Amino acid sequence: MKEQIISILEEIRADVDFEREGQKLIDDGILDSFDIISIVSEFNDAFQVEISVEDLLPENFNTPEAMETLIKKLQQE
């Protein structure tokens, strides 16, 4: 799943190295609101989940790993 997440992210932001260690995509201001809207809509389609406003928190989107954890959690619900 992580590979698919990275490939979706890279599609949206070709300029960002998403696998860089220690980088926080939200807190460091790397992603903007336009990106987050695209990411959520792509994730919803690709993983058959519905990311809600309650899930839209920095800790769920700061890293690809955190996004994976979120998606898995939503898939189980």
Add this chain to the structure above:
Amino acid sequence: MKINVLQYLEDCTERFPQKPALADETNVLTYDQYMTSAKKIGTCLATGPGKGKTGKPVVVLIDRNVQTIVACMGCVYSGNFYVPMDPSMPAERRDLMLKSLDPIAVLDAGNKESGIEGTLNVSRIIREGAVDDELLSAIRQNAIDTDPLYAMFTSGSTGVPKGVLVSHRSVIDLVEAFDQVFDFHENTVFGNQAPFDFDVSVKDIYNGLKCGGRVEIIPKKLFLMPKLLLNHLKERQINTLIWAVSAMRIVADFKTMDTVEPPKLEYVMFSGEVMPVKSLNYWMTHIPEAVYVNLYGPTEITCNCTYFIVSEKYPSDAVLPAGRPFPNSRVLLLDKEGQVITKDHVTGEICVAGAGVALGYWNEKQKTAEAFVQNPTVSAYESLVYKTGDLAFYDETGNLIFVSRKDHQVKHMGHRIELGEIEAAINAIKFLDVGCCIYSEKQEKIFCYYQAKEPCTKEIVKELEKKLPKYMWPNRYVWMEKLPLNQHGKIDRVLLKRENEASGNQKE
């Protein structure tokens, strides 16, 4: 008599020196601190790089903090005008602007290294600087209201951004008109969303000074996290929003107020692009007591020239009117022959006259002459109107309804973009033959169609990052062996657009 915007700051400081005026995530400045800090910047400029100079540009490298606003006011105290600049702008584009401006100084309001040589650190001047009131009032003695106040850069169709130069008079006119139409007061707390290099932020800064309210600079990352955003509005008691449509939409699109208690708001004003009625209705349902105002106008007429108070919900397929002119603004709807249209449902170009009309484009005589033209209904004396390039008509009640652009300018996520500027950057890339951009309103994406020997999207992206700010990067790339041409041998945009719309229904 108001000649200079600093009079608003000085009036407030006299009335309530200890009242909070500006706040960001970590700082709060009272009016007294605001004015004193700005005077320190002004003194530093007027005794240093700007000695004996007035009416010259000073670049301010912006951040989302109170120091940025203080730095701008400091430039004004020195008798010069400010040019807000985003430090994350690609170096190539930034250098184009710096070259055209030749500023007397660059003030850095941020904490990060800008990479520009010889910048002055704003925080340090505020900490260590002194105020020379005698010098500053001598500078003010010579001020007139047609002096430039700021320049803001907008996208230029030939690939070079244009600096729109706005005078004190235009901004004074704007806030006086807002004051007449709306009820801002001492307890108005503006929740600033717009970056300071966009003129939407001008309304927060100066309406705040006019009414003696407070401007809360909302951290950028909250606009990615709508729940935290609404909680922030409540924590900071923000009651007035003057936002880009895109910022309002993120709250509505995620149905944030279904689960998060709405903030208490007095005014919700929006501009920048056409507001989808569905998103607005979401806000109106959850915060029915607020006054919702659709604002219209390009940077060249100082923020807005018309407004429409939305007093009832519209059906979701309706278009919100741009409304009627503000006091002291005149809108002329002109047909192709330059005749004024008065009948309803006849489309023409919106042209604007009044004190809000900008001084022109900085150092661009020809571009200024093309857009700021003699009012075609007046011949006996000089009277300028600004041609917006926006097409509109009057509905049966006399409200202005926006139709479309007459050129290739688009509004994408609240940003005004000339597709020509993106194309100029694309066509400067050596390894491709030619490129063309199409905007899909439906998908809200910029498509780049390019012709090259083989697909090279990744390489194009790398090149564009060096030249264009992020909001101008195409969202999708389509490689073609040969781009279609029309009868005149030009790239057939109409065909590309049609094909784009046809393929837009299927998911990529």
